[in-house]
Each structure stands twice: as structure tokens, then as C-alpha cells.
Amino acid sequence: MLAPPALAEGLEARGEWSAYEKGHGQLPPMGWNSWNAFYSDVDEEKVLASAQIIVDSGLASRGYRYINIDDGWWLKRSQPDGRMIIRTATFPSAAGKSGRTSFRPLTDRLHAMGLKAGIYSDIGRNSCGQTFGHGGKNNPAGTLEEREVGLFGHIDQDIALYFDEWGFDFIKVDGCGIRGMGADNPNVASGIYRTFEPLIDFNSIARTDVRAVQALYQHVADALERSNPDGDFVFSICLWGSADVRSWAHDVGNLSRTSEDIGPQWGRMLHNLDSAARRALYAQPGSWNDPDMLFVGTGDFDAHHLVEARSHFSLWAILNAPLIIGYDLREATPDLLAILGNEQIIALNQDAAGNQAVLAFDTDDLQIYVKTLADGGKAVAIFNRTAAPLNATLDAAHLKFVDKAPVQLTDLWSGESLSFSGEQPLALAPHETRVFRASGTRQLPGGLYLSEMPGSVNVAEDGIVHPEPDPSIHRTIISWQGTHGAGEPPRYAGWGGARADRAPYGQHLQIAGRPFSNGIGVLANSRLEVRNKNFRRFSAMVGIDDSSADTAQRVRFELYGDGELVAQTSWIGFGQQAQTLSADVEGRSIVELVSRTADPTERPVPVTWGDAALLQ
Numbered sequence: 121m122l123a124p125p126a127l128a129e130g131l132e133a134r135g136e137w138s139a140y141e142k143g144h145g146q147l148p149p150m151g152w153n154s155w156n157a158f159y160s161d162v163d164e165e166k167v168l169a170s171a172q173i174i175v176d177s178g179l180a181s182r183g184y185r186y187i188n189i190d191d192g193w194w195l196k197r198s199q200p201d202g203r204m205i206i207r208t209a210t211f212p213s214a215a216g217k218s219g220r221t222s223f224r225p226l227t228d229r230l231h232a233m234g235l236k237a238g239i240y241s242d243i244g245r246n247s248c249g250q251t252f253g254h255g256g257k258n259n260p261a262g263t264l265e266e267r268e269v270g271l272f273g274h275i276d277q278d279i280a281l282y283f284d285e286w287g288f289d290f291i292k293v294d295g296c297g298i299r300g301m302g303a304d305n306p307n308v309a310s311g312i313y314r315t316f317e318p319l320i321d322f323n324s325i326a327r328t329d330v331r332a333v334q335a336l337y338q339h340v341a342d343a344l345e346r347s348n349p350d351g352d353f354v355f356s357i358c359l360w361g362s363a364d365v366r367s368w369a370h371d372v373g374n375l376s377r378t379s380e381d382i383g384p385q386w387g388r389m390l391h392n393l394d395s396a397a398r399r400a401l402y403a404q405p406g407s408w409n410d411p412d413m414l415f416v417g418t419g420d421f422d423a424h425h426l427v428e429a430r431s432h433f434s435l436w437a438i439l440n441a442p443l444i445i446g447y448d449l450r451e452a453t454p455d456l457l458a459i460l461g462n463e464q465i466i467a468l469n470q471d472a473a474g475n476q477a478v479l480a481f482d483t484d485d486l487q488i489y490v491k492t493l494a495d496g497g498k499a500v501a502i503f504n505r506t507a508a509p510l511n512a513t514l515d516a517a518h519l520k521f522v523d524k525a526p527v528q529l530t531d532l533w534s535g536e537s538l539s540f541s542g543e544q545p546l547a548l549a550p551h552e553t554r555v556f557r558a559s560g561t562r563q564l565p566g567g568l569y570l571s572e573m574p575g576s577v578n579v580a581e582d583g584i585v586h587p588e589p590d591p592s593i594h595r596t597i598i599s600w601q602g603t604h605g606a607g608e609p610p611r612y613a614g615w616g617g618a619r620a621d622r623a624p625y626g627q628h629l630q631i632a633g634r635p636f637s638n639g640i641g642v643l644a645n646s647r648l649e650v651r652n653k654n655f656r657r658f659s660a661m662v663g664i665d666d667s668s669a670d671t672a673q674r675v676r677f678e679l680y681g682d683g684e685l686v687a688q689t690s691w692i693g694f695g696q697q698a699q700t701l702s703a704d705v706e707g708r709s710i711v712e713l714v715s716r717t718a719d720p721t722e723r724p725v726p727v728t729w730g731d732a733a734l735l736q
């Protein structure tokens with residue numbers, strides 16, 4: 121056995137899968153939420169009507185299960201016991217004896233319908249509606265203390281109430297109360313709410329207390345575990361990509377919002393899509409990227425825009441986003457229900473392998489997303505982002521299939537089949553996404569590139585020292601700000617994170633002039649955990665990526681099987697040829713890929729695990 125090298129922080133091989141596996145998040149949750157349909161004007165009748173349509177229309181049998189109440193349900197926190205009181209004017213079945221309201225009658229009804237029930241809170245003292253206005257409908261009432269309906273200071277009490285006593289199965293926890301309740305909030309200045317010195321500065325990671333934010337959400341996760349010994353819960357973290365949540369949500373919860381709120385506008389959909397699209401390695405069964413709820417049915421995605429509605433739905437499905445309908449289903453047309461109920465598209469989202477689609481082709485105009493399915497087949501979405509018709513070419517190579525053998529495609533919207541070798545021209549209407557299941561002859565028979573199995577890769581450490589906002593995300597007009605101010609800057613720390621088939625800053629993978637169309641690009645001083653089911657060997661060609669701006673550093677690559685060092689390279693400098701790193705990993709259920717810089721104080725360079733694969 122090789123002697124393990126000196127250990128740097130976070131790079132120590134553990135021989136275990138460390139990403140979150142608690143709760144019911146093995147597949148992306150599906151359901152309905154009141155917010156996009158009704159904002160805070162939510163009531164029991166609307167919730168139950170939607171639930172009934174979900175059942176009657178057959179959507180429930182296709183997987184839509186969670187019926188989630190968002191902001192607007194609360195009346196106040198009673199004093200001095202701190203028990204939350206439901207707004208019974210809008211949720212009459214919650215009225216109980218002596219003012220002790222309960223959602224149990226409502227959750228019982230939902231459960232009796234075969235559904236699950238979700239509730240909403242905030243990690244601060246106050247809600248988003250209180251923090252940012254949101255029209256003011258159904259804001260909490262009473263004294264200053266009574267209006268403090270958020271979890272802060274009450275995490276254990278509230279989680280026990282919501283899950284043990286009221287019987288909920290899902291909670292979305294927003295972060296407005298720790299973001300916008302500083303002394304400059306007009307409602308704080310006028311004494312309506314207490315000051316909460318913000319833990320999050322949305323525009324500055326350096327002014328955000330990332331560890332304090334994480335600790336609060338971890339407290340919720342711990343309480344959820346205590347209140348749900350059967351593990352029947354979903355924990356949805358709603359921090360809109362702030363507080364470097366990308367780097368820690370996969371340790372704490374099942375879902376993590378990657379951006380600010382979606383809107384029923386095309387540009388806004390692009391923004392939210394982009395916030396998750398290049399983060400395939402940060403999603404795996406148990407913890408998913410959440411680009412926000414669906415807006416299928418409204419605005420640019422309404423019954424007059426079915427092409428756009430299909431695109432939005434297809435993209436969310438192939439990215440393994442939660443499929444949470446945000447639409448007043450009482451208004452739904454058969455066309456819209458058919459989109460939400462497309463079993464073939466839903467099956468992509470719910471595929472057991474849990475691989476978020478990877479970008480095989482990426483431009484501002486056209487994108488090709490490829491998802492590897494549990495049966496070894498592929499799904500591909502070819503997406504025209506523009507408002508003009510566009511001719512695309514799908515290559516067998518995009519699918520990691522060989523050129524010479526035939527490729528079979530089945531269109532999951534039209535049912536049409538076609539076959540090609542080498543390349544297939546495809547005409548796309550404005551805003552259209554064509555989605556196919558594809559079968560062909562794999563370039564790597566009997567093995568899988570790691571970039572084909574992102575759901576089995578956990579980026580335990582990604583080497584980022586100073587989180588930076590992501591400049592690759594479509595920036596649009598924020599509907600609630602209009603064109604006031606200076607427009608939207610790059611947001612959401614995560615730029616430079618680990619990528620499938622790309623270097624961390626978006627370049628093509630390349631070592632000393634040699635390109636790799638398959639592989640993992642990541643910064644050095646990183647550690648990736650890979651689940652190995654039945655493969656015998658690991659193999660990669662490794663080196664410093666040519667996209668590195670620093671040519672002075674040296675990096676060593678190490679490979680571990682169940683925590684034991686099984687292979688390593690010598691120290692490699694910039695411009696040195698790729699070295700082979702391969703080892704027998706038979707029977708090792710966790711393979712770890714560690715790369716470290718010779719000088720740990722340097723800002724780590726991008727490295728490439730070229731053609732990294734598990735093989736028979």
C-alpha cells in the first residue's frame with residue numbers, strides 16, 4: 121500500500137458519501153405550491169381546489185404529490201408561549217378550541233387524498249412579505265412580538281408543531297428575515313419590526329456571515345430529523361443562491377434555490393435556468409438544485425405560448441429540478457395539463473440515476489443538454505433560447521455515441537422516431553426545445569465517464585477559496601424593480617466550481633495542448649466523492665488545465681478507494697503532459713479524487729481529470 125501524503129484541510133479521504141441523504145429527496149419532489157399562482161393571497165379553498173384537480177386530472181398518479189402552502193398562512197405568534205396561530209379567516213378548518221389553531225384537519229384531508237402537505241417559514245424573525253412588502257396581503261398581525269412569525273429563536277418549537285402536531289411532510293425555509301431587516305428597512309426604522317443585523321448581504325459574499333447562515337439551517341435540519349424519525353420530510357432551503365449556499369446545501373437539505381424568484385417572463389426563466397444549468401455536479405439523489413417553481417400556465421408560458429411552456433417544463437425536468445406547479449389549476453386548459461402530465465418528460469426528471477443533464481453544447485443562442493439515464497440510455501434537450509427560428513445539428517458525439525453506428529431518437533413531445541449516423545440537422549422554432557430519448561453505441565463501452573454520472577459524484581471540496589459571482593447567468597430585468605437603478609449585476613457565488621466536461625471557468629478541457637471532450641474540470645485543492653457500484657477500474661489523464669492563468673504552481677493527483685490511497689501522480693507543473701492515473705477499484709464503493717497544490721497558500725489552479733471514467 122502507498123503511504124498517504126500529508127493531509128490538507130478538507131482533502132482528507134473519508135471513504136464515505138458525505139452528501140445529504142436524509143428526508144425524502146431521493147428523487148426531485150413533485151407537486152404544487154400556492155406562491156406563483158396566488159402570492160400571499162392564499163386560502164384553504166384554493167389549496168384544496170388545486171389538490172382536487174391534481175388528483176382528478178391524473179397528475180397525482182404521475183407523481184405530483186406535495187401540496188405546499190407558501191407565505192400568507194400565518195396570523196401571529198401567540199405570547200408568551202410562542203405558539204404559532206393560523207389565519208382562520210382564510211383557513212377556517214384550522215380554528216380550534218381556545219384559539220389553539222391547527223392545520224391537522226387540512227393535512228388529514230390532503231393525506232386522505234393520497235397527497236402530502238407542505239408548509240413555509242423563514243429562518244429570521246420576520247417573513248418575506250414583512251421584509252419586502254409583497255403587496256402586504258395577509259401579513260401577520262398583532263404586537264411587534266406577535267408579528268415575529270419566523271423560526272428564529274423558535275426552531276425546535278415550530279418544527280415540532282409543524283411536523284409532530286400538524287402533520288406536514290415538507291417545509292420551505294426562506295431567508296428574508298436574515299437579509300432585509302437591517303436598520304435601513306423603512307419598517308424597521310419606523311419601529312414596526314425589530315432590527316435584525318443582516319447575516320446576508322445579497323451583493324457581497326464578504327459581508328455575508330456564511331457560517332452563521334449555515335448553522336441556522338443546520339439547526340432546522342436537526343430539528344426535522346428529531347420530529348420525523350421515519351424520515352418522511354423534505355427540507356427546501358430558499359436562500360436564492362446567496363450565502364455561498366451552493367457549497368454547503370448538499371450537506372444540509374434536500375433542495376436549494378439557486379437564484380432569486382422566477383417570474384412569468386422568458387428572460388426570467390432563462391436567468392433561473394442558467395443559475396442551475398452548469399451545476400450538474402452539485403446535484404445528487406438527496407439534494408437537488410432548485411431553480412424555483414414552475415410558471416407553466418402564466419404569462420410567457422400560458423395557453424397562448426405552448427412552445428415556451430413546453431420548453432420551461434422540459435428544461436426543469438432534464439435538470440432534475442423539483443417539478444412544483446405554480447399555477448391556478450382551476451384555469452388549466454387541456455393543453456397545459458398535457459404538458460404538466462407528459463409522462464415521458466416526467467420520467468426523465470424522476471429517473472433513478474439522478475443525473476442532472478450536462479451541457480454538451482453551450483452558447484447564448486442554443487444549448488444542448490444531455491442526461492444519462494439509469495438504463496444507460498440518454499435523453500437530450502436541444503434548446504433555442506432566441507426569438508428566431510434556428511437550425512441546429514445534433515452530433516452523435518454530443519451523446520458520447522460513436523459516429524459510425526446508427527443513433528435512434530424518439531421525440532418525447534411528438535412521439536416521432538428518427539435515426540441518423542454522425543449528425544442530425546434539427547429545425548427549431550423560436551423558443552422551442554426538442555427533447556429526445558436516444559440510443560446508440562457508446563464511445564466508452566462497458567464504462568461510464570464521470571461526466572455522465574454527476575448524480576454519483578459529490579463535490580465535497582471544490583477548491584474555491586474566495587467565492588465569486590457567476591457571470592455566465594442571463595441577466596434580465598427584475599420584474600419587481602423594473603428599469604430603476606443600474607440593472608442586475610452577476611450574482612450567486614459559485615463561479616469556478618467543479619464542472620462536467622468543462623474547465624471550472626467554462627473553457628474546454630485541455631492539458632498541454634491536448635483537448636479532452638470528456639472529463640471533470642475543478643480547481644486544485646479539491647476532493648470529489650464518487651459512488652462506485654460495480655466497476656473494477658478507475659482511469660483518467662490528469663494535469664493542470666491550460667485555462668490556468670498561473671503557470672508556476674505544481675499539483676499532485678491522488679486516488680482513494682474506500683479511504684485508502686490507491687494511486688497518485690508525481691508533482692505536475694503547468695504545460696506538462698497529462699499523466700495517467702488509474703487503479704483497481706473493484707469492491708471499493710467510494711472512490712475519491714483529490715488534487716492538491718504544492719503550496720497550499722496559493723489560489724488553486726484549474727485542473728483536469730481528462731477522460732475520467734469508471735470501467736469494467
Ligand code: GLA
Pocket residue numbers: 155190191248249254294358360380381
Ligand atoms: C421569497 C421566495 C419566494 C416566495 C416568497 C414569499 O421571495 O423566494 O419563492 O416564497 O418569498 O413571500
